[in-house]
Amino acid sequence: MPAPRRRDIANVTKxxxxxxxxxxxxxxxxxxQKRAFVREATKAxxxxxxxxxxxxEILITEITRDSWAVGGKLKSDA
Amino acid sequence: MPAPRRRDIANVTKxxxxxxxxxxxxxxxxxxQKRAFVREATKAxxxxxxxxxxxxEILITEITRDSWAVGGKLKSDA
Amino acid sequence: MPAPRRRDIANVTKxxxxxxxxxxxxxxxxxxQKRAFVREATKAxxxxxxxxxxxxEILITEITRDSWAVGGKLKSDA
Amino acid sequence: MPAPRRRDIANVTKxxxxxxxxxxxxxxxxxxQKRAFVREATKAxxxxxxxxxxxxEILITEITRDSWAVGGKLKSDA
Amino acid sequence: MPAPRRRDIANVTKxxxxxxxxxxxxxxxxxxQKRAFVREATKAxxxxxxxxxxxxEILITEITRDSWAVGGKLKSDA
Amino acid sequence: MPAPRRRDIANVTKxxxxxxxxxxxxxxxxxxQKRAFVREATKAxxxxxxxxxxxxEILITEITRDSWAVGGKLKSDA
Numbered sequence: 001m002p003a004p005r006r007r008d009i010a011n012v013t014k015x016x017x018x019x020x021x022x023x024x025x026x027x028x029x030x031x032x033q034k035r036a037f038v039r040e041a042t043k044a045x046x047x048x049x050x051x052x053x054x055x056x057e058i059l060i061t062e063i064t065r066d067s068w069a070v071g072g073k074l075k076s077d078a
Numbered sequence: 079m080p081a082p083r084r085r086d087i088a089n090v091t092k093x094x095x096x097x098x099x100x101x102x103x104x105x106x107x108x109x110x111q112k113r114a115f116v117r118e119a120t121k122a123x124x125x126x127x128x129x130x131x132x133x134x135e136i137l138i139t140e141i142t143r144d145s146w147a148v149g150g151k152l153k154s155d156a
Numbered sequence: 157m158p159a160p161r162r163r164d165i166a167n168v169t170k171x172x173x174x175x176x177x178x179x180x181x182x183x184x185x186x187x188x189q190k191r192a193f194v195r196e197a198t199k200a201x202x203x204x205x206x207x208x209x210x211x212x213e214i215l216i217t218e219i220t221r222d223s224w225a226v227g228g229k230l231k232s233d234a
Numbered sequence: 235m236p237a238p239r240r241r242d243i244a245n246v247t248k249x250x251x252x253x254x255x256x257x258x259x260x261x262x263x264x265x266x267q268k269r270a271f272v273r274e275a276t277k278a279x280x281x282x283x284x285x286x287x288x289x290x291e292i293l294i295t296e297i298t299r300d301s302w303a304v305g306g307k308l309k310s311d312a
Numbered sequence: 313m314p315a316p317r318r319r320d321i322a323n324v325t326k327x328x329x330x331x332x333x334x335x336x337x338x339x340x341x342x343x344x345q346k347r348a349f350v351r352e353a354t355k356a357x358x359x360x361x362x363x364x365x366x367x368x369e370i371l372i373t374e375i376t377r378d379s380w381a382v383g384g385k386l387k388s389d390a
Numbered sequence: 391m392p393a394p395r396r397r398d399i400a401n402v403t404k405x406x407x408x409x410x411x412x413x414x415x416x417x418x419x420x421x422x423q424k425r426a427f428v429r430e431a432t433k434a435x436x437x438x439x440x441x442x443x444x445x446x447e448i449l450i451t452e453i454t455r456d457s458w459a460v461g462g463k464l465k466s467d468a
């Protein structure tokens with residue numbers, strides 16, 4: 001297959017919606033869990049929001065328990 | 079059923095991970111599409127990240143095509 | 157008092173930490189509630205993080221109940 | 235006290251507002267400073283926004299001085 | 313020109329870095345100002361970060377002066 | 391030059407718009423690339439959005455390829 005051309009990307013990204021999903025959670029999940037999450041969450045978006053799978057980006061940020069609080073207490077103190 | 083007590087929430091939220099998912103997309107989806115997305119994305123998270131469904135929050139922000147750019151062009155100009 | 161000079165701002169902002177606080181909540185609070193929140197949250201940051209009050213920025217984003225979900229359900233459906 | 239039941243959390247989270255506060259600052263604060271910040275910022279929110287303490291989540295992200303710029307200069311160069 | 317094929321986008325997005333730039337500012341800029349900003353900011357990213365222009369997304373969120381505070385005061389009160 | 395006074399900063403920050411730019415990208419850029427990016431992106435904002443350079447803050451968050459997905463696949467698997 002020939003290398004994709006840049007103007008192809010440009011054309012397509014102009015036409016379609018490109019949702020961005022940002023997940024914030026504690027560290028500790030394995031790569032396999034992240035792999036499964038992005039696969040299944042992308043399916044969920046494709047089926048419900050009518051966007052092609054290629055258009056969805058997912059970013060994961062991990063925040064440790066000593067930087068996440070509920071009810072005025074750090075999770076690491078709870 | 080008796081009203082849930084606050085210390086119940088406090089106790090549980092201390093123990094469990096509470097991932098937050100933030101979706102950014104163009105406006106135009108119906109309430110039914112959002113309803114389906116949060117249901118299916120929550121399932122995806124529960125199955126892959128091992129968190130109880132009650133622990134997951136999803137926030138949706140809609141960004142119009144004249145405030146979203148790809149390749150140096152506003153989507154509304156593309 | 158003379159007008160502040162730009163190089164003053166530039167000098168100071170180089171030296172100090174400038175925390176940013178982003179609040180996401182449902183709409184419905186009055187301006188007075190927001191006014192009180194930014195005043196008290198700034199005090200909290202100044203007292204605990206050792207930053208001058210002028211250095212702290214607070215941004216508030218309001219997200220409606222039909223764009224916020226917990227447990228797989230939109231708040232507006234709960 | 236009996237273990238809290240999941241439907242309790244589900245019920246309560248449906249009814250109440252659950253503001254999220256995201257703090258971005260340079261690294262360098264101690265755990266005690268973070269601990270004090272989340273306690274005092276939660277008080278500030280509870281008193282001014284009329285939400286129960288259990289409903290407020292605070293996330294802290296630390297961004298180093300070589301990844302934060304003001305006036306076109308990285309803080310680490312200032 | 314034939315319609316771009318989906319696998320083209322998929323291939324390319326796998327290979328390249330796709331930075332996301334999020335701008336938060338007060339409302340009031342014209343569409344022409346936004347148009348110029350996304351054009352020039354994309355050039356800046358392409359020249360300095362070595363990414364193709366098509367790979368950069370820019371999102372703009374407008375936050376009113378009564379939802380943005382500095383020094384404990386809403387901008388609308390200053 | 392005398393040390394800038396705090397009320398100077400307070401005065402100025404009340405009057406001017408203070409846009410915040412948040413860049414998310416993969417790690418791997420050198421400090422020089424970041425330095426050049428914040429310089430050029432600030433110029434772009436100053437020229438197009440009519441804000442003084444001192445007013446613009448830029449934050450950079452680096453997200454590894456195993457925490458960023460497109461099309462349902464982690465970049466590290468692509």
